[in-house]
Amino acid sequence: MHNINKKKKEYDYLIVGAGLYGATFAYLATKAGKRCLVIDRRPHTGGNIFCEEIEGINVHKYGAHIFHTSDKEVWDFVNSIVPFNRYTNCPVAKAPDGKLYNLPFNMNTFYQMWGVTTPEEAINKLDAQRHDALLSMRREGVTEPRNLEEKALSLVGRDIYENLIKYYTQKQWGRPCTELPAFIINRLPVRLTFDNNYFKDSYQGIPIGGYNRLIEGLLEGIDVQTHIDFNDIKDKWRDIAAKLVYTGPLDEYFDFESGRLEWRTVRFETEVKNTPNWQGNAVINYTDHITPFTRIIEHKHFESFGDEVYQNPKTVISREYSTEFKPGMEPYYPVNDSKNNELAEKYRAKAKEEKDVIFGGRLADYRYYDMAPVVAQAISIAATELT
Numbered sequence: 001m002h003n004i005n006k007k008k009k010e011y012d013y014l015i016v017g018a019g020l021y022g023a024t025f026a027y028l029a030t031k032a033g034k035r036c037l038v039i040d041r042r043p044h045t046g047g048n049i050f051c052e053e054i055e056g057i058n059v060h061k062y063g064a065h066i067f068h069t070s071d072k073e074v075w076d077f078v079n080s081i082v083p084f085n086r087y088t089n090c091p092v093a094k095a096p097d098g099k100l101y102n103l104p105f106n107m108n109t110f111y112q113m114w115g116v117t118t119p120e121e122a123i124n125k126l127d128a129q130r131h132d133a134l135l136s137m138r139r140e141g142v143t144e145p146r147n148l149e150e151k152a153l154s155l156v157g158r159d160i161y162e163n164l165i166k167y168y169t170q171k172q173w174g175r176p177c178t179e180l181p182a183f184i185i186n187r188l189p190v191r192l193t194f195d196n197n198y199f200k201d202s203y204q205g206i207p208i209g210g211y212n213r214l215i216e217g218l219l220e221g222i223d224v225q226t227h228i229d230f231n232d233i234k235d236k237w238r239d240i241a242a243k244l245v246y247t248g249p250l251d252e253y254f255d256f257e258s259g260r261l262e263w264r265t266v267r268f269e270t271e272v273k274n275t276p277n278w279q280g281n282a283v284i285n286y287t288d289h290i291t292p293f294t295r296i297i298e299h300k301h302f303e304s305f306g307d308e309v310y311q312n313p314k315t316v317i318s319r320e321y322s323t324e325f326k327p328g329m330e331p332y333y334p335v336n337d338s339k340n341n342e343l344a345e346k347y348r349a350k351a352k353e354e355k356d357v358i359f360g361g362r363l364a365d366y367r368y369y370d371m372a373p374v375v376a377q378a379i380s381i382a383a384t385e386l387t
């Protein structure tokens with residue numbers, strides 16, 4: 001790293017992590033006249049939104065990312081860097097019975113599951129299903145859902161839980177639904193309209209030309225060094241910059257002194273197929289317990305604005321396998337069960353005491369964030385920090 005010993009405090013901010021939080025903060029700080037150095041230990045910038053071009057298709061290397069928000073400021077901000085298309089996420093689930101169901105749970109799903117054709121019929125069916133579930137919970141003395149399973153049963157009943165939630169969730173988190181926090185499925189709405197749009201937000205899309213354009217736009221003109229592990233320069237960061245913005249894993253910053261936080265990580269098997277359209281949708285979830293992967297992503301559909309992508313005779317798919325994180329792997333999802341949350345709280349309290357250090361983003365907060373809240377968080381921290 002060429003700058004380190006050259007001049008004392010050459011930078012106002014050393015930003016650890018070139019993901020969405022780090023890049024947004026660096027962009028705003030630079031605009032405010034601050035000097036920033038962004039480092040990342042991976043060979044590329046972008047964190048988990050990094051895309052690799054294969055057969056002319058932007059492949060979401062670290063899993064499907066669909067930007068969605070109702071925050072106009074955030075939407076306008078990202079669109080000022082790169083225009084977004086209007087991709088609408090409508091995932092489909094392949095259930096244990098081998099049939100396809102629309103997600104999120106809506107009139108299409110209820111029709112496919114029970115043959116009901118009107119909202120009234122669907123309400124009656126859902127009510128009956130919920131009633132049965134609540135009765136059996138009450139028999140066990142449960143009045144308020146205590147975990148994801150009980151929450152799901154009280155929301156949609158047993159048919160939908162068993163076919164579309166239980167095994168997908170267990171595969172994704174590697175834990176039974178009875179040991180998972182209920183909030184994880186808050187993002188799955190229940191609708192009485194024939195509306196397959198997964199997200200309720202006002203704005204939704206993918207950067208035209210891919211996510212790398214967003215990150216490159218944010219980091220344009222800013223000093224960035226990849227292949228730099230913060231651990232190797234931890235002791236001397238104050239020689240480089242006045243302040244630190246840390247977006248790496250929270251426990252790692254403190255050398256795991258109180259123990260390790262658990263994460264889920266994802267492994268992808270990516271394959272090129274000699275067909276212009278392999279599964280007809282960007283996301284198909286496998287909600288059964290026999291298929292070992294959780295979903296298959298067909299990347300070109302994210303860019304299916306107009307029909308140009310289907311003129312490409314090839315397509316790229318990724319099978320997504322969820323696994324427990326081990327040191328050396330990339331952490332993806334924080335496991336927000338009570339044990340891990342308690343440990344994270346301990347670290348968060350310590351983080352608050354750190355002088356001249358800002359912690360931000362999914363890894364440093366140990367929170368299951370979508371992209372838009374990460375951008376919003378960086379905008380808001382920058383607003384207080386840079387005024």
Ligand code: UDP
Nearest residue numbers: 093164165166168169172184185188285287
């Ligand atoms: N989920 C589910 N069945 C599905 C899709 C999602 O039960 O077909 C539940 C599951 O508990 C999962 C959560 O919803 O952990 C969030 O899933 P989503 O695919 O939205 O998460 P992402 O991985 O995209 O952040």
